Amino acid sequence: MTYQFTPADVRFLRSSAGADAVATVDELPLTSASYLSDVAAARRLVGERAGPVLETVLLRRRAVSKVDQPDRWLFTDTALQQATPMPVARHRAHRFAGRDVHDVTCSVGVDLAALAAVANRCVGSDLDEVRLAMAVHNTGVPVVRADALRPVTRATAIFVDPARRDAAGRRRWHGEDFVPPLDALASAYRNRDLAVKCAPGMDFAELPWQGEVELVSLDGQVREACLWTGAFAGPARRATVLRSNGPSWTVTSDDPDDCPVREVGEWLVDPDGAVVRAGLVRQYAAKLGFGQLDERIAYLTGDRRPEGVRAFRVLEGGHYSEKSLRQTLRRRGVGRLEILVRGLDVDPNTLRPRLKLSGPESATVVLTRVGRTPTAYLCTST
Known part of the structure; x- marks a missing residue:
């Protein structure tokens, strides 16, 4: 069982006392061999706050592959699992540059931070009070508590990252099983420029999506699919290959496909x-x-x-x-x-x-x- 943060936990972690407690516990190795003794040590060091402090230290160590300067971030376990690696988030955010943007499922703010860096104005929303408080700490962007299917902004470009796991942690592969469902999102934002992050393992051939489907990989690993509509949409299909150290490139369904079938070459x-x-x-x-x-x-x-x-x-x-x-x-x-x-x-x-x-x-x-x-x-x- 992972630790379930409360609003009081987040208030403590955002305080100077919380920052000191996290720094103290972060000096423990917390390896598989030392974990039990380290937990006992953490309880002696920070008392009743050991739960949220320990979880924060462990999540920050796991977040190295997801965000820059993870020691400044607050996460929940589920939010970190679903978080976009920052190079992918920045790539996606590029299309929102100069726009007024609303991230309607902002969670702890990984995508929100990338959007805010390029947007004219940016706002986030979510239903989870804990994640909203973490998003404010992580990004400094204004947030509101709101249902993603009940628009609370006008004339903004919309980004959505729907939940794609059930209560047992199993992945959902069909748009109707997302939370919120894909069809409901498309209906709620029918006349808006909309981007929806999806799992790359979906069957896009059967997806009734009027717009662009972009598959994105980072350093050889396919990380996400993004569905684009409205002014965002370009070719029906796009593959974008990102490299941490090297040139990135893209290929689309509008490109020539004159490819022969031939004998093996060199x-x-x-x-x-x-x-x-x-x-x-x-x-x-x-x-x-x-x-x-x-x-x-x-x-x-x-x-x-x-x-x-x-x-x-x-x-x-x-x-x-x-x-x-x-x-x-x-x-x-x-x-x-x-x-x-x-x-x-x-x-x-x-x-x-x-x-x-x-x-x-x-x-x-x-x-x-x-x-x-x-x-x-x-x-x-x-």
Whole structure:
């Protein structure tokens, strides 16, 4: 069970005494080995406030991947789980630049902070008093207690991050199960410029959304989908690939998709997950000047090394069987192997020990289907 914060807890944590208590407890290691003794120490140090102080320290340590300067933030466990990583929040906020903006499900304020940095004016709202108090502490932006389905602002652009987990913590994958539901949000803000953050695992092919669907990844991991309507909406589909250290880029359904199906070339590319989930593999291939190995498989191939993209140089390839792959790896002295699979019922974690890897070399094997033929390509990664 995670700690359930109260409004009194938040008032204490925002005070100088609360800040001192958090700083004191933050000096404890709080590792799995020391946790029980550290909890006892925290109770001696800060008394009855140990619960909210301990939870705040632990949440701030987990928040390093989500926000800048996490030691200044207040969170609840659920709010932190659902919080957008700040690079993704900033990317999304860019479309709101110069607008009056209302975040109608502001929670503890991660998205609100990104919006406030670029908006003309910004306000947040939520139904949870604890999260609202935390949002004020975290962002300094004005907030009000309001139901997201009962608009309380006019002529503002709207951002919504509906809850997508049930009471047991299980993910909800259908728009009608969101809180608030997707259809109700679209109806409540029918004539407004609206953006709705969603889970990237939704089936967007069946989503009756009149606007743009954008899939966003950060450092190779698909982080979110965002649904855009009104003046925000552009192409029907967009994939945006963000990098912490390197150039970011985008591909859309309006881009050319003249991508051939061809024999394997010198290079293979496994498209970013945002591209695959957005259904933009052909557009991405055309952007690279590559082709597909099979029209139903996302692996791409070409004869030159693509710039700024992780690519695999093909050493050899042919019909896949576990026996032939094991022989090839033994012949090449491969002891460390990355296994990529599309289109075949192969579990890399089950396959790897059966290959009996041994040797000084590293390699990547791409297992896929070309037509009806199971195929393996042994590669080096660059």
